[in-house]
Amino acid sequence: MAYSGPFKYGDRVQLTDAKRRHFTLYLKEGNKFHSHQGIVEHDDIVGMDEGSVITSTMGGQFLMFRHLMVDHVLSMPRGAQVIYPKDAAQILIEGDIFRGAKVLEAGAGSGALSMALLRAVGPEGHVYSYELREDHIGYAIDNVKEYFGEQPQWWSPRLGDFQELTPEDTDGPVDRIVLDMLEPWEMLTTVKNMLVPGGVFITYVATVPQLMKVMEGIREQQCFTEPRAWESLVRDWKVEGLATRPEHRMNAHTAFLIMTRRLADGVVPPRPKRKARR
Numbered sequence: 473m474a475y476s477g478p479f480k481y482g483d484r485v486q487l488t489d490a491k492r493r494h495f496t497l498y499l500k501e502g503n504k505f506h507s508h509q510g511i512v513e514h515d516d517i518v519g520m521d522e523g524s525v526i527t528s529t530m531g532g533q534f535l536m537f538r539h540l541m542v543d544h545v546l547s548m549p550r551g552a553q554v555i556y557p558k559d560a561a562q563i564l565i566e567g568d569i570f571r572g573a574k575v576l577e578a579g580a581g582s583g584a585l586s587m588a589l590l591r592a593v594g595p596e597g598h599v600y601s602y603e604l605r606e607d608h609i610g611y612a613i614d615n616v617k618e619y620f621g622e623q624p625q626w627w628s629p630r631l632g633d634f635q636e637l638t639p640e641d642t643d644g645p646v647d648r649i650v651l652d653m654l655e656p657w658e659m660l661t662t663v664k665n666m667l668v669p670g671g672v673f674i675t676y677v678a679t680v681p682q683l684m685k686v687m688e689g690i691r692e693q694q695c696f697t698e699p700r701a702w703e704s705l706v707r708d709w710k711v712e713g714l715a716t717r718p719e720h721r722m723n724a725h726t727a728f729l730i731m732t733r734r735l736a737d738g739v740v741p742p743r744p745k746r747k748a749r750r
């Protein structure tokens with residue numbers, strides 16, 4: 473599937489009409505898109521640049537783009553709640569997901585985070601996505617295939633319990649681990665066993681009791697750096713002359729993120745020194 477350049481056969485194209493209604497089609501030789509405003513020939517779209525407008529037989533005008541990853545994530549079928557783009561963006565940068573990295577994630581859920589990880593590590597890396605539920609891994613596989621046009625060679629989606637993994641399952645320890653599940657604190661021994669020294673562990677939990685449990689659990693393991701916890705708030709703005717102001721509505725809470733790094737074996741973390749109070 474192409475992500476840029478003029479439209480080709482096989483591309484998925486999003487058409488938007490004057491009333492901002494969206495229509496999605498897959499470009500196929502000889503096919504026609506029928507709308508209440510007449511017909512558009514797929515063959516006429518091929519070769520046009522993204523961002524062009526095509527006119528149907530009855531004069532309807534449609535603006536055309538390929539889907540962005542965010543469009544796909546927010547519209548795809550889901551079995552489990554997805555990690556929203558604002559949090560996936562935090563995970564990629566704060567979790568230091570680099571090109572060529574070997575990344576382990578669980579649960580795969582609907583595959584939203586898998587897509588972001590796969591794109592970040594690229595074909596030089598590898599993503600292992602574990603999922604307990606057969607129906608959920610089915611959604612993840614379908615959604616990832618739909619986005620990439622096929623199953624990426626550098627992806628291993630697997631039905632299984634993260635807690636039971638050993639480094640043999642991933643051909644040795646991994647560089648990064650991302651967990652999005654209800655009880656990540658139950659998984660910390662596995663995280664310790666699967667992660668290379670210096671490797672990053674990042675997890676995503678929705679509630680304060682979960683946040684407290686995972687932070688305490690990480691400290692108890694004595695093999696991680698002091699964990700950092702944060703959340704990200706994104707507020708859109710309406711920008712229209714003198715009416716410029718923040719939007720009234722926002723997604724005020726999705727989840728908390730917690731990040732830590734694996735220490736080398738046998739290392740006891742040095743205690744942070746505080747200045748003596750006078």
Ligand SMILES: C[S@@+](CC[C@H](N)C(=O)[O-])C[C@H]1O[C@@H](n2cnc3c(N)ncnc32)[C@H](O)[C@@H]1O
Nearest residue numbers: 552555579581582583584585603604633634653
């Ligand atoms: C919120 S969903 C994950 C959504 C996913 N990150 C996404 O962006 O689409 C949580 C998933 O974790 C799975 N899960 C829970 N415990 C697990 C475990 N021990 N091993 C593997 N998957 C697990 C659940 O079945 C569920 O599908």
